[in-house]
Amino acid sequence: MRGGERDQHRDGMSTTRRTLIAGSAALATGALIGSPAAAAPGSKPQPKPTVVLVHGAFADASGWTDVARLLQHDGYRVLAPANPLRGVPGDTDYIASFLATVPGPIVLVGHSYGGFVITNAATGNPNITALVYVAAFAPDAGDTVQGLQLKYPGSKLGEAALDFRPHPGGVDGYVKPEVFREVFAGDLPRSATDLMAATQRPGDLSTLGTPSGAPAWASIPSYFLIARDDQLIPAAAQRFMAARANGHSVEVRASHVAMISQPRATADLIRKAAR
Structure with a gap:
């Protein structure tokens, strides 16, 4: 070559x-x-959100015990702060300030009046990825607790069911012990409800008539656990609020304390919201 x-x-x-x-x-x-x-x-696996559980009136954070145990078993970080129950503005500010200290994504859960609080406290917090309402109020702007409670017939929490006790800043309402089980927790043993009635945390009466602000559920996905046998917030009212919020809803046979009598169903819905 x-x-x-x-x-x-x-x-x-x-x-x-x-x-x-x-x-x-x-x-x-x-x-x-x-x-x-x-x-x-x-790539890094996405961290699980922190689940924050907010109780309502006539109760405290111990009502979330079984739900928290189930979620912790699945690897979720769970926090259950004390809702002050001193009035909508103060309660909202307190829970909002608590949420501001929680890093990363948050699934925010409210029971009863706790739903009213989370609807307002979640506003403006970009970490909150979902709202979960457990037999709870989900107000629109201008709604009140009393207005939503009485929107449909069936609530047994009237004036006759309450004891009123003045305090330096206002008046507290307690559910009378003799009707506590019927109104609040009809699917729990009487031995349990007698103790709950004795240790209940009262709500200031101002919470009944204070209007809500702009609802966080308008921009945050919402999930609803509707308690069919609720004698405090009628199931019809819960369905109305869920539909108005375009929320994902499930129904269970439960009293007002669905998170206590149906903890697995409650935890399942929270897991769905977390995903």
Whole structure:
């Protein structure tokens, strides 16, 4: 082979080799971009959100015990702050300030009047990914607790069911012990409801007539656990609020304290909201 032919042959082999290498690199790059399996080792799993549980009136955070236990077993961080029950503005500010200290995504859950509070406290907090209402009030702007409670017939929490006790800043309402089980927790043993009645935390009467602000559920996905046997917030009112919020809802045979009598159903709905 002459010298010129050898040079042409080498140049041809070099060109072919460069083409093959470039093609192999392109295929490898394409495989890395297009294949989730190839990208997976470098990605981090998304952290589970923190679940914040807010109780309502005539109760305290211990009502969430079984729900919290189930969620913690599944690896969720759970926080259940004390709702002050001193009035809508103060309760809202307190829970909002608590939420501001929680890093990362949050699923915010409210029971009864706690739903009224979370609807207002979640506003403006970008970490809150879902709202969960458990036999709870989900007000629109201008709604009141009393207005929603009496919107449909069936509530047994009237003036005759309450004891009123003045305090330096106003008047507290307590559910009378003799009707506590019927109004609040008809599907729990009387031994349990007698203790709940004795240790109940009262709500200031100002909470009944204070109008709500703009609802957080207008911009945050919402989930509703509707208690069919609720004697405090009629099931019809719960369905109305869920439909108005375009929320995902499930129904259970439960009294007003659905999180106590149906903890698994409650935890299941919270998990769904967390996903």
